Amino acid sequence: xxxxxxxxxxxxxxxxxxxxxxxxxxxxxxxxxxxxxxxxxxxxxxxxxxxxxxxxxxxxxxxxxxxxxxxxxxxxxxxxxxxxxxxxxxxxxxxxxxxxxxxxxxxxxxxxxxxxxxxxxxxxxxxxxxxxxxxxxxxxxxxxxxxxxxxxxxxxxxxxxxxxxxxxxxxxxxxxxxxxxxxxxxxxxxxxxxxxxxxxxxxxxxxx
Numbered sequence: 352x353x354x355x356x357x358x359x360x361x362x363x364x365x366x367x368x369x370x371x372x373x374x375x376x377x378x379x380x381x382x383x384x385x386x387x388x389x390x391x392x393x394x395x396x397x398x399x400x401x402x403x404x405x406x407x408x409x410x411x412x413x414x415x416x417x418x419x420x421x422x423x424x425x426x427x428x429x430x431x432x433x434x435x436x437x438x439x440x441x442x443x444x445x446x447x448x449x450x451x452x453x454x455x456x457x458x459x460x461x462x463x464x465x466x467x468x469x470x471x472x473x474x475x476x477x478x479x480x481x482x483x484x485x486x487x488x489x490x491x492x493x494x495x496x497x498x499x500x501x502x503x504x505x506x507x508x509x510x511x512x513x514x515x516x517x518x519x520x521x522x523x524x525x526x527x528x529x530x531x532x533x534x535x536x537x538x539x540x541x542x543x544x545x546x547x548x549x550x551x552x553x554x555x556x557x558x559x
Contacts, residue, residue: 357470363414365401413443507530
C-alpha cells in the first residue's frame with residue numbers, strides 16, 4: 352500500500368532500502384534513545400529488520416513504510432536517496448494478538464522539528480482505523496524523549512490507562528501512550544481524512 356501526505360511519499364520497505372536504514376542508524380543522535388548511540392549492525396537490518404517488516408506486510412498489512420520528502424522528489428515515481436527522510440512502523444506486537452498495533456518512527460536529524468513524524472504516523476493510523484478492525488494503537492518511548500512524546504500527543508494519544516505515575520518519575524523510565532479506536536473516531540482522526548485510490552492512498556490536511 353502506497354500513501355501520500357501533504358509533504359511525504361510513503362511506501363513499504365524493500366530489501367534495497369537496507370543502505371538507507373543503515374545510514375539512518377549510523378547517526379548517534381538518531382540512536383540516542385534507541386541504543387544509547389551505537390548503530391544497528393547492518394546484518395541485523397538486512398537479515399532481521401527488513402524481512403520481519405515484510406512478513407508483517409504480507410500477513411497483516413502492517414510493517415514499515417519508508418518516507419520520502421516530496422519537495423525533493425517532485426513527481427518522480429522512484430524517489431532518490433537524497434529525499435529519504437526516515438521510516439514509520441505499525442506492527443503487530445510480539446506479546447499480543449488482541450487487536451492492537453505498536454507505532455514507532457525514526458527520522459533523519461535534518462527532518463526533525465518539521466512535524467513529519469506526526470504527518471506520516473497520522474496517515475498510517477487513519478488507514479488502520481478505517482480499513483481494519485484494530486481497536487488500539489500504542490507507542491512507547493523514554494520518559495525524557497520529549498520530542499517523541501510531543502508526536503504522540505499531537506496524534507491524540509494519551510498515557511496508557513495502566514500507566515503508573517510513580518514509575519515515570521525516574522530517569523530512563525519508559526512511558527506508553529495509546530489511542531483507542533473510539534477516541535480516534537470521536538476526534539475524527541487528528542491529521543486529516545484518508546482518500547483511497549487504486550493501490551494507494553493520500554491524506555489531506557496533515558501539514559503540522
